[in-house]
Amino acid sequence: MTAEIICIGTELLLGNILNGNARYIAEQLADLGIPHYYQTVVGDNPTRIKQVLEVAAGRSNILIFTGGLGPTPDDLTTETLADFFATPLVERAEIIADITEKFAHRGRTMSPSNRKQALLPEGAQILPNSVGSAPGIIWNPRETLTVLTFPGVPAEMKHMWQETAIPYLKSQGWGKQGFYSRTLKFWGISESELAEKAGALLDSTNPTVAPYANFGEVKLRISAKASSQAAADDLIDPVERQLRDIGGRHYYGKDEETLASVVGRLLLNAGETLAVAESCTGGGLGQMLTEIPGSSQYFWGGAIAYDNRVKVALLGVDSEDLATHGAVSDLVAQQMAAGVRSRLGTSWGLSVTGIAGPGGGTIAKPVGLVYIGVADPQGRSQSFEYRFGQTRGRAWVRLVSACSALDRLRCSIDMQ
Amino acid sequence: MTAEIICIGTELLLGNILNGNARYIAEQLADLGIPHYYQTVVGDNPTRIKQVLEVAAGRSNILIFTGGLGPTPDDLTTETLADFFATPLVERAEIIADITEKFAHRGRTMSPSNRKQALLPEGAQILPNSVGSAPGIIWNPRETLTVLTFPGVPAEMKHMWQETAIPYLKSQGWGKQGFYSRTLKFWGISESELAEKAGALLDSTNPTVAPYANFGEVKLRISAKASSQAAADDLIDPVERQLRDIGGRHYYGKDEETLASVVGRLLLNAGETLAVAESCTGGGLGQMLTEIPGSSQYFWGGAIAYDNRVKVALLGVDSEDLATHGAVSDLVAQQMAAGVRSRLGTSWGLSVTGIAGPGGGTIAKPVGLVYIGVADPQGRSQSFEYRFGQTRGRAWVRLVSACSALDRLRCSIDMQ
Incomplete structure (x- = not known):
């Protein structure tokens, strides 16, 4: 039927x-x-x-x-x-x-x-x-x-x-046996790499495991046919454990969870707070963080430092460093993160600066080059370089930049 | 075929x-x-x-x-x-x-x-x-x-x-006799109101006019069947003129234009610059403005003042006024707009403060209450109250708040 x-x-x-x-x-x-x-x-x-x-x-x-x-x-x-x-x-x-x-x-x-x-x-x-x-x-x-x-x-x-x-x-007898599914979410790993690691698990029949990729995120959906949620959980739980082991630190959450909600939960658990300093994302990082109801408990806000004058005025970035290293650099990313953390008085500072394109790229600093800065509760700051390329366009670079910043913060909080 | x-x-x-x-x-x-x-x-x-x-x-x-x-x-x-x-x-x-x-x-x-x-x-x-x-x-x-x-x-x-x-x-020969369409976009008017005003135009056959509504925006799509773009334009142009007359100041642009791109064009034409101060939108307004390539020519950045401490620290909002009037008030919206304008040194300042929900509403200040502040190049500031209700949820309130802020700025620049 x-x-x-x-x-x-x-x-x-x-x-x-x-x-x-x-x-x-x-x-x-x-x-x-x-x-x-x-x-x-x-x-x-x-x-x-x-x-x-x-x-x-x-x-x-x-x-x-x-x-x-x-x-x-x-x-x-x-x-x-x-x-x-x-x-x-x-x-x-x-x-x-x-x-x-x-x-x-x-x-x-x-x-x-x-x-x-x-x-x-x-x-x-x-x-x-x-x-x-x-x-x-x-x-x-x-x-x-x-x-x-x-x-x-x-x-x-x-x-x-x-x-x-x-x-x-x-x-008519339907609804006794239903499909129940759970979606595991990963960041920073490609669909093909994760699928290869998952290997034979992708061939299992109940539950089935199917990979999906979208905007840099990879999902594995585990679907079980069972007579109740509890019976489905019994089938899904062991597969989830295996897949999470396989994904390692790339696994970040499941079902309705997002990078922003996971970061929020970690901050809330640790009793810590966050401020952001955004250049190329222009507010997109704050927008993601504040999509979560109740985010005001740990997210205080920050600066949209799109123009260099704002990086200096609101974040205290050194104007000589800006001139020497450029706005899209390791050093400026660190200063942005440290600056927003100290000016706002939060536990963490998170920054993004990059070249979203389509214009503004050079050979040394091509479109898609992005630095993410993290300032931690001990006052140390670090930065991370990403090269997202220019083929997927401005909106994509901005989106994966904001997601990568959240993912970087997630790992930093986790490693505390 | x-x-x-x-x-x-x-x-x-x-x-x-x-x-x-x-x-x-x-x-x-x-x-x-x-x-x-x-x-x-x-x-x-x-x-x-x-x-x-x-x-x-x-x-x-x-x-x-x-x-x-x-x-x-x-x-x-x-x-x-x-x-x-x-x-x-x-x-x-x-x-x-x-x-x-x-x-x-x-x-x-x-x-x-x-x-x-x-x-x-x-x-x-x-x-x-x-x-x-x-x-x-x-x-x-x-x-x-x-x-x-x-x-x-x-x-x-x-x-x-x-x-x-x-x-x-x-x-292969397709696209010679094609459908050509043009979409007119309106903000701040309901689909039924616009449709009633458009009246008999909605019954025309070539071009046809069809209304659509989505997230507070109303669109009228004019579609003509013609042998060339020029022939289609001859059919569409007079209908566009009539519909724009009918829409009045609610008409803001067409086809690929967005509220952010229209505001950008107006600022660029006037040689003016913009900074934003966002509370309930949490970065969404900046995100919309910076979706436009080249927006750095007129958009400098701003503050995500989610927490009241940030409103004071980065924008100079008066803490007594915050205590007396509340963060979601006419006065604070004005101070946010004026503060970000003067601290960043831009021509215009635009602010949003409101209650996006689902929590945080009171009888006096329900979920969906939003104030938008505009500080103009002459240093005057004004604010505008909106009541978006709570039935459509948090994401909707945030989105229409950011769009309404852009629309308000659009009208303010236009009236200069």
């Missing part, structure tokens, strides 16, 4: 909107343990909808449709389904009554076009829509085939999914 | 990520005037990929794949395509050389698993990836069928699309 998601809507084909409905339903199917191998998007066109239906009905048992249930002439899902399965449409008095009441509630009368929404295939069960006017259906047009339809409006679809579809699918 | 998008990735089936690639390519196909009726998502499974390929090759002429080009064993797109079309894979020396060089550039050596990425079907053209290690292909496995493959990483896919796919598709 497998499910398939079919989203109907020309706006998806035109790229006007993201397909959030497919993502939501996919996540829900995984939670219920319903296997799901295909998603299709097709426009509001009966011939093409039938073509998709033909393919889907031949390979899946539960077809989940979104979109095309509205009152306008281009909403064709229900009548195309009825036509495909050679079943007459029947007007349902309870839907007319429901729509009439909803309109009355808003001081309006039902428009004739809404009448169409009360026409459902004979034998189909109503999948009620308590939010909007378009109901869906739960229907078995063939013995081993179930069709569920939802409107395309995400809020209505989600409501109906929670209120009616989940109880229905559970009544 | 029609195109079809096939996205390969188990993470899409598990609902872990939104299918932004499908949306991007859909938009691009529309721009080129290439009809596109189906999108499919399938997992990293050769049997199912072949099944999808069978269906797609039977109904479309241009198959565009994303995902499954990485170095790990579950990346199967290329070999499955070769297998389906019974074509041998051949190792391409130029890809090995390219990957080796990219790794060397980052001071690393190519891992053996990357070798797999150099195996392409015989006869396929390389679709180069200047950003990452995985190249794609442009291939005609049958006379009337073209296959293009892209990695799943959005930044790499988009780069490759722009650099190689568009020129290729244009060389």
